Amino acid sequence: MQRGTAQRGFATHGHSARAVIRELLVHGPLPRAELARRLRLSPAALTRVTRELLDTAAIRPSSSAPSGTGGRPGTPLEVVLEEHEMVGLKVTGDEVYGVRTDALGQVRAGAKRHLDSTDVPAVTATIVELVKEVTGDAPVEGVGIGLAGAMARFDDRVRQSLYLGWDDVPLAAEVERACGVPTVISNDVRALTAGVHWSGPARGQDDFAVVTTGVGVGLGLVMEGRNIAGSSGKAGMIGHQRLGESGPLCSQGHRGCVEAYLTSAAITGAVAVAHSDPSMTLDRVCLLADAGDAAARRALGDAASALGVVIAGLVNTLDLPTVILAGDGLPAVMRAQPQLESSLTGHLDRNATLPDIKFLVSDFDEWARGAAVVACQWLLLEPPPSARSHGNRGRPQHGRNRDRPSQAAAVGA
Numbered sequence: 153m154q155r156g157t158a159q160r161g162f163a164t165h166g167h168s169a170r171a172v173i174r175e176l177l178v179h180g181p182l183p184r185a186e187l188a189r190r191l192r193l194s195p196a197a198l199t200r201v202t203r204e205l206l207d208t209a210a211i212r213p214s215s216s217a218p219s220g221t222g223g224r225p226g227t228p229l230e231v232v233l234e235e236h237e238m239v240g241l242k243v244t245g246d247e248v249y250g251v252r253t254d255a256l257g258q259v260r261a262g263a264k265r266h267l268d269s270t271d272v273p274a275v276t277a278t279i280v281e282l283v284k285e286v287t288g289d290a291p292v293e294g295v296g297i298g299l300a301g302a303m304a305r306f307d308d309r310v311r312q313s314l315y316l317g318w319d320d321v322p323l324a325a326e327v328e329r330a331c332g333v334p335t336v337i338s339n340d341v342r343a344l345t346a347g348v349h350w351s352g353p354a355r356g357q358d359d360f361a362v363v364t365t366g367v368g369v370g371l372g373l374v375m376e377g378r379n380i381a382g383s384s385g386k387a388g389m390i391g392h393q394r395l396g397e398s399g400p401l402c403s404q405g406h407r408g409c410v411e412a413y414l415t416s417a418a419i420t421g422a423v424a425v426a427h428s429d430p431s432m433t434l435d436r437v438c439l440l441a442d443a444g445d446a447a448a449r450r451a452l453g454d455a456a457s458a459l460g461v462v463i464a465g466l467v468n469t470l471d472l473p474t475v476i477l478a479g480d481g482l483p484a485v486m487r488a489q490p491q492l493e494s495s496l497t498g499h500l501d502r503n504a505t506l507p508d509i510k511f512l513v514s515d516f517d518e519w520a521r522g523a524a525v526v527a528c529q530w531l532l533l534e535p536p537p538s539a540r541s542h543g544n545r546g547r548p549q550h551g552r553n554r555d556r557p558s559q560a561a562a563v564g565a
C-alpha cells in the first residue's frame with residue numbers, strides 16, 4: 153500500500169523539520185513559540201518548517217486544542233503518530249519477537265517465532281518472515297533489530313553477539329534487501345532503554361539508567377537526553393564488579409562478582425546445590441521462596457543485594473535521579489526488595505540523593521518496541537540515503553560507519 157501523495161516518511165524531511173518532529177515526539181504537543189525557542193529557529197524559519205510538516209500530514213494541531221483554534225499560532229502542534237509506523241524486533245538465543253508500532257513505539261501489532269537454529273541464514277529468514285507478518289499492508293518507514301552485542305548506536309552489523317555466536321554479520325543489508333525497508337541494528341538493552349525513554353516509565357526524563365537482570369546483567373544509560381553507547385558500542389558492562397573476596401564464580405571466572413549472584417543461572421545454581429537438584433529453574437526458585445524455603449530466599453536475597461550495589465555505584469558516579477529495573481530475571485529478584493533497598497542505602501554516598509526506583513515487569517515485546525523507537529530515532533537523526541531520496545521504501549544501502557561520530561543534534565534522542 154502506498155501513502156497518499158501528500159504524505160512522506162520522516163526521513164525525507166530536512167534537518168530542521170526532523171528536529172521539530174523529534175521535539176514533539178519526546179516532549180508531546182508544543183506551541184510554535186516554544187518550538188522556536190527550543191530549536192533556536194527564527195519565527196519565520198519555524199513557520200516555513202511547520203507549514204511543510206502540516207502540508208505533508210507529519211504534524212497537526214494538537215487534538216487537545218479547542219476546535220476551531222488549529223490555525224492560531226498559540227495552538228500546540230503534535231506528530232501524527234499513527235501515520236508513521238515502524239517495526240521493531242528483539243532476537244534472543246531461541247526466539248524472535250516482532251512488533252509494529254506508531255512513531256512513539258506504541259504497539260499496534262505483534263508476533264513471535266521460535267528459532268530452531270542460530271545459523272545466520274536461518275535466523276535472517278525468520279526475521280524477514282516476522283517483519284513481513286507484523287508489517288502486513290502497513291507502509292512502515294523503518295525496521296529496528298535489537299540483540300545482544302557490541303553495536304554502535306545505529307549500526308548496520310551484528311557485532312560480538314555471544315548468544316548467537318555471531319560477529320560482523322551485515323544483517324541490516326540482508327533485511328533491507330528482502331523487505332525493502334531501511335533497517336538498523338542496535339544493542340538490545342539500549343533499544344529497551346530507547347523505548348522506556350520515548351513512551352515508557354522514563355518519558356520526559358533526560359537522565360536515567362535501565363538495569364536489566366536475566367541471562368546477564370545489562371545497563372542502558374541516558375545522560376542529558378542521549379542514549380550512551382560508548383566509543384566502541386560496549387558501554388554498560390556493569391556485571392563484574394567485585395563484591396567480596398569469597399563467593400561463587402561467574403561465567404568469566406571472577407569470584408564473588410555481581411554476576412556470580414545476580415544472573416538467573418547464578419540464582420538457580422545456588423538453589424540447585426542446596427537442594428541437590430540440577431534441574432532447578434527460576435520459576436521453581438520463586439515457588440520455593442514463596443513457600444519459605446531458606447536456600448531460595450537466601451539466593452534471591454544475595455541477588456537483590458548485588459543489584460543494590462550496582463544501583464548505588466551508578467548513582468554515586470552519575471547522580472541519576474531515576475533507575476528503572478527490568479529483564480526477565482526481575483520478578484524473582486523483586487521478591488527480595490527489602491534486601492535490595494538496604495544494600496542500596498548501605499552503599500550510597502551519604503551526600504548522594506536516593507534515586508526513584510521503578511520496576512518494569514514485561515515480556516520481550518517491550519524490548520522489540522524499543523527497537524522500533526531506535527528505528528524512528530535513526531530516521532530522524534541519521535537518515536540513510538535510501539530513506540531520504542526514495543521515501544519510505546528504499547534500496548538496501550551501505551556506508552554507515554560505526555567509527556564516524558554522529559554530527560546530529562542530541563535533542564531528546
Ligand SMILES: [Zn+2]
Binds near residue numbers: 391392403
Ligand atoms: Zn564476573
